[in-house]
Amino acid sequence: MPDGPLTRERIWATAEDAIRKYGPAKATVVDVARALGVSHAAVYRHVASKAELRDLVVGRWMETIMPPLRAIATKSGPATERLRELFGALIAVKRRRSSEDPELFTAYRALAADAQSVAAAHVDELIELTATIIRTGVRDGTFRTVDPVTAGRALLFATSRFHHPAHAGDWSDPALAAAFVDVWQLLMDGLVTGRKPRKSE
Template sequence: MDVPAADTRTRILEAAAALLRRHGPDKLTVLDVAKRLGMSHGNVYRHFPSKQALRAAVAEDWLAEVTAPLAVIAAGDAPPPARLRAWLSTLAAIKRRKVLEDPEMFAGFHRVVVESPEVIAAHVGGLVAQVARILADGRADGSLPSVTAPEADAQVVLTATMRFHHPDLVASSGEEAAATALLTRVTDLLLAGFGAVAR
């Protein structure tokens, strides 16, 4: 019985991620993935036309673990100020966990991500869009009346909170309790700047 193409693609990505976790980026090649799955490298190439395409897909999957729970918050029905606060604290917690709980694994995945600038750009664009949605909702319902341009303002929010979610800065952000308290203060200032109104 033929295996559906989508299932084969998923198996390839799972094998690639397992290789990356176990051996680091240098073993993340089409040949190594094919060998792990007991299939020809030609079969892998049918789904990923190059090693770089395979590595980019692994990076996309890894970053999707960050954006998926954030998308739920952004699309939720809580008041926009509360959603922004929850979104920022969740992003910071996810990034802190990824960076600090298994630094060697993180370094491997991060290296693959950095090799795929188009994946990073799409990831950041998705984050901006989620925050922009929250800000636009706040402007529409009057709970964030000082939002002027949701997308531009969203970029400002991400810049202002960068030390809490940029991989290169998270490791030096200090103890978790202190970092959380500081993020709360930064979020308070951002909400005040947007004229947050309690609902």
């Protein structure tokens, strides 16, 4: 008998176990149903297809990293500090996931490549969180008059090497931290009002 009512939350947790066991390409709805002790038809009442199961798994995984990022975007404080904190937290959580469970992290990378609408929604929220901070900085004169969403997208893409899972293989490079400092300095030189770029040595 299944242990408790069947919910999307239980399906997600069990699907994650199946992905870990069989890999993202081989894990199926039948595997999930078997592990839950229910028929695959029962699972299909909650997820209509293997593709929807994949989207559920990827979406829930992405959602688990968002609460602290949302908190940073909406708290008070200088915009420059909040923006740096936001990207520092994003980088830290992605790298922590990669180092704590590299096999599952790799599996999620593979799944996310197919879950394009879910991944796009995740990126859109990251852009909007960045734009939220930029918007306050523009209002108080800290940042130049820019379109917050356009600038947020540019910041996210310009720093992708440091937090996008596609670049996870680079994250063990000891020179990466210094590279991020240089990239961030350059980005802030272009965004902060009255800031003069550093002269080259």
